[in-house]
Amino acid sequence: MEKMFCFQCEQTAGCKACTGNAGVCGKPADTAGLQDILTGALIGIARAAQENTPADDATRAIIEGLFVTVTNVSFDNEAIRGYIDSARIQKEQLDKGASDYDLKELWRENEDIRSLKSLILFGLRGMGAYAYHALVLGYTDDEVNSFFYKALYAIGENTPADKLLELVMETGRINLKCMEMLDKANTESYGHPVPTVVPLTIEKGPFIVISGHDLLDLQLLLEQTKDSGINIYTHGEMLPAHAYPKLKSYPHLKGNFGTAWQNQQKEFADIPAPVLFTTNCLMPVKESYRDRIFTTETVGYPEMVHIGDNKDFSAVMAKAKQLGGYAEDRVMTGINGGTQVTTGFGHNTVLGVADTVIDAVNTGSIKHFFLVGGCDGAKPGRNYYTDFVKQSPEDSVILTLACGKYRFNDLDLGTINGLPRIMDMGQCNDSFSAIKVAIALADAFGCGVNELPLTLVLSWYEQKAVCILLSLLYLGLKNIYIGPTLPAFVSKNVLDVLVEKFALTPISTPEQDLAKILNIQ
Template identity: 45%
Template sequence: MFCFQCQETAKNTGCTIKGVCGKPEETANLQDLLLFVLRGMAVYGEKLKEMGKADHSNDDFVLQSLFTTITNAAWDDERFVARIEEALSRRDKLRQTFLSAYKEKYGSDFAGELPDAAIWSEGSSSFVEKAKSVGVLSTVNDDVRSLREMLVIGLKGIAAYAEHASVLGYRKPEIDEFMFEALASTTKDLSVDEMIALVMKAGETAVTTMALLDEANTSTYGAPEISEVNIDVGTNPGILISGHDLKDMEELLKQTEGSGVDVYTHGEMLPANYYPAFKKYPHFVGNYGGSWWRQVSEFESFNGPILLTTNCLVPLRKDSTYLDRLYTTGIVSYPGAKHVADRPAGRAKDFSALIAQAKSCASPTELETGKIVGGFAHNQVLALADKVVDAVKSGAIKRFVVMAGCDGRQKSRGYYTEVAENLPKDTVILTAGCAKYRYNKLNLGDIGGIPRILDAGQCNDSYSLAVIALKLKEVFGLSDINELPISYDIAWYEQKAVAVLLALLALGVKGLRLGPTLPGFLSPAVAKVLVEKFDIKPIGTVQDDIAAMMAGA
């Protein structure tokens, strides 16, 4: 195996024996093979589009398949084998459609060359061997590999966000079309400029996708509201829901109503507490625990069933006792965990097994007490626009620091806590994603009633931070977003964070800091391009970075 798609990758170079995330070599190789077959599907999809015969019958499958290869999402090899087999079947059907369309249009059989991804076909018994030859290192040139993988890694994040929007009935054909264009491009010999252009197009598509998901979430559940979220526990048994999928949240709340079972959020589901549609449920009692990497202890102490709706699910320890309480759904899988089937057409998923088990479980063990505040998505912040502008003009707010992104296990991530603690008291932190767990329980006070930590929500709600910045640019009459008193100190971990990063670059943001390390998939030459074009910086010391940000550097 060779995998360097997440921030934890071994020696910031690549995992070669087993993923630092816990991913076994066999699973990593099957993910590579699935991506290989998806590229083959994309080749035919792109050719059909060029002939005016676009086929969208595989759009959902491609989104979901890309999503399964995200870090800490799918762990069950049998499900990967089944998905690869289905991908091969779909690819071959696309091939026949293309060949028939070609003959109909040109009056002759297609005689051109096709990449291996479009024509390889063997039984599942050969999956293991083929997988070893189609991974990341099959692209020999370091810079080509870097640009291709940055595109595919960003594409995985875009697919995750697009899938969330799709579940709520929101689609944009240009997003699906870019999936096929981007995947097909990795089978071609393109110039460096062409590959960079595609990476930038991925950033533009990420902006479009996050805007679509924002529309889907707010149209369905209302605009997030400034909210105090309880972090105590009650005496009733509970169900803990983690991940990102708000549709699952809605259906779980409806099915647990009146059951005597409480519902708690964990990790990136915390922002569900900000949506008006969910506040009407009295048994939705708050948030339990912190970010994803703490789950191995927090899932133990919760005592009740745990529902994983998306990444991030980490492998259980040998001494873990909650496997019999662990449920997966959607693209998530784990050997030995119970899987909640996809919703039948026009109906909800069936969470009755979780509810029945929860009734026999003890109530959650208390981890902490108190409340945390969030819900500062763009609607709420823009409602405070006059107050914010006045605070900036008066000098009460000197600077905004965007500290969005992911949390992770490395001790070096304590940097973000220290930055939050040491920023001058005339600064405001804008955040989204699980990176906030490094500082969202700190008592940093407020500036004239404006809290110094404004949490917009999930990682995809980084879009809200972009909307806020663009609105402030308009209000202050500036020609460039980089003229605003905003600094970017971004933490990244997985592929959705890469999609957010590319989105920020596409919006013209320059000078952002990225940590705790720069991505291992950046070759020296590609990293040089990003530094020269966008002034991307690695994080440094807390003191030096704060001084530089306050100076606008």
């Protein structure tokens, strides 16, 4: 088997690259190779579209193909081959003479060129996931779609470094627009999130756990399980779904199962219920629960039952009834022992109490805001984020989002003037909410966002975190703390540019970073 080369996620081997027979994520080398071929085929579509107008099917092939290559989405070689075939069909319909790109050329590039192209490519993969979620709800954007072609084409050409750096920033700009589109898709489809307490206890009887980000899949599952006696529990990034009025109106959407994605192999062991994965993060499946894992959308794993476009979840329901659930209510807790969590503090909710927030700042009740969030992961050192939040001053507010919140979202830090000190703003794409709130507060105080008493402390793992970071940099946000390690695909020279221009800062210890942020001598 040919060795792999992959360094797109935070846990890459030795903080350099996975180059053996399998990646740290569990992805075999042949799967990594197929993902590279798929990416090359997507660049082939972009090449074919230079002189031809692509059809919607070509754009969908690009969006799906990018999503499939995100970390922990698909381990299914046959499914990936299907995406490759679809991409090549779309390419040939545009231009039979257009060639695919060999991604090995990218991995052999000059280090700085490779770094810039990787920032663009991995940003596109994350943005592809967001565009996909909007697309299934019927939302699309011509500028976002056009950029996929433009950026993919540039990756496959001898594009100079200065132009690539411009494209890096443009990736951030377009991703911001993509996240805004997804925010509109979600809120117009399901209503604006409202603060909602979510129990972690699993009630007795049959249940289904649904993981991932796809709200449409959750809605369809809720509809099909209505009046069936089967309860539904979210997992991972699906937690914020509880806050959407249309989804929370289903009484059998009961609570949340477990914690963040990296704990699934332990938490799903012998679970008496099926688990439906709608997006990443799926880890290699263990024997103790492999007969109860179902996938849908772009998620794939060998020998697992995949629910196709017909969205018939009857097999999942049958498995739930067969397994029966727990005989008695099962009290589960978060990482810190809490038995419930709260979500639903999107931009509509927070800006709805903007006067209270502004007054609290003006009177000194709130002295600082921390946005502590991003992807969680398995690598040691991520307890930094738990300790950071625990040590944050009592006159500070913690905004959070994405699965990184599981490090501390079950803590009770109390309130300030009736405002909870921890506010969960949603999924990773709800970074748009945080950005919208920050801009609104800056306008209210008559200052720039960088002058606000606001510090971003981010954790990253996969490619959606990359495109979010690029959006923050595009907006000019400075002094962002990032960890637990820096991306392996960012070269020293490119990192120096980011540090010089944006003061991008690696995390150290909670004590040192808090002292620096708050100017504590």
